[in-house]
Amino acid sequence: MCVNYLAIPKQTLLSHFEAAPPDEDWPAEVWQDYQAPILVAGDIARQAIVANYGFLPQRKLPKDTRYSTMNARAETIGELKSYRGAWRNSQLCLVPMLGFFEPCYESGKAVRHQISLASGEPFAVAGIWRTWEEENDQLSYSFTQITINADNHPLMKRMHKPNDEMRSLVIIPECDYDAWLDCKNPELARAFLKHLPAEQMQTAENPIQRTPPKTGHLFEES
Numbered sequence: 239m240c241v242n243y244l245a246i247p248k249q250t251l252l253s254h255f256e257a258a259p260p261d262e263d264w265p266a267e268v269w270q271d272y273q274a275p276i277l278v279a280g281d282i283a284r285q286a287i288v289a290n291y292g293f294l295p296q297r298k299l300p301k302d303t304r305y306s307t308m309n310a311r312a313e314t315i316g317e318l319k320s321y322r323g324a325w326r327n328s329q330l331c332l333v334p335m336l337g338f339f340e341p342c343y344e345s346g347k348a349v350r351h352q353i354s355l356a357s358g359e360p361f362a363v364a365g366i367w368r369t370w371e372e373e374n375d376q377l378s379y380s381f382t383q384i385t386i387n388a389d390n391h392p393l394m395k396r397m398h399k400p401n402d403e404m405r406s407l408v409i410i411p412e413c414d415y416d417a418w419l420d421c422k423n424p425e426l427a428r429a430f431l432k433h434l435p436a437e438q439m440q441t442a443e444n445p446i447q448r449t450p451p452k453t454g455h456l457f458e459e460s
Contacts, residue, residue, distance in 0.1 A: 240407050241308055242269045243338035246360050254360050255334055257286040264288060270308055271296050276367055276381050277332040279419040289367060289379035293320055310382045312431045316424060324366040328422045331381055332362035332415060338407060340397035352444035364408040384408050392436040409434040
């Protein structure tokens with residue numbers, strides 16, 4: 239499943255996603271526990287906030303414990319302790335990006351591929367978010383991306399190890415951005431969790447990692 243992606247430039251939040259950019263900065267390529275922008279429903283318009291990539295930030299976990307909460311499976315998102323509160327409370331978000339990365343094993347070894355839109359435009363994937371109370375009485379935010387089974391998707395079934403279940407992020411069509419963010423019924427929200435047609439997507443080898451991932455064993459909730 240996706241563990242890193244290309245975040246959008248700050249100016250694209252306004253020009254493409256119609257949301258005022260926050261004051262904070264973020265890196266071009268995002269990994270676990272990096273800060274990145276997400277879109278949430280505001281009182282009048284979409285709101286962009288900067289949040290931690292990973293629903294349970296490492297700094298909030300017991301010492302020497304690491305959980306991979308960068309991706310939440312759609313099938314269990316309403317039952318797992320980590321996610322069920324946000325899901326049942328319809329704390330839905332969009333994660334804007336230029337592309338995300340997956341390993342392809344068609345050559346016999348893992349080759350990093352970038353997945354993006356065939357149009358080359360920015361896009362957004364489905365996620366959920368939550369708040370954290372900090373010691374200074376301020377709030378911080380975190381998010382996870384939602385994944386679905388991709389065993390039968392023409393493009394995404396090519397990613398990951400041959401004997402593993404194939405998974406994919408959920409790309410939300412631009413016309414559904416506000417409907418997704420404003421949805422208040424978690425069961426109705428499931429109707430948005432479907433694949434974008436493969437002909438609207440593209441993939442290309444991208445072996446260069448500009449930022450090394452954080453090390454350590456990760457335990458993933460499934």
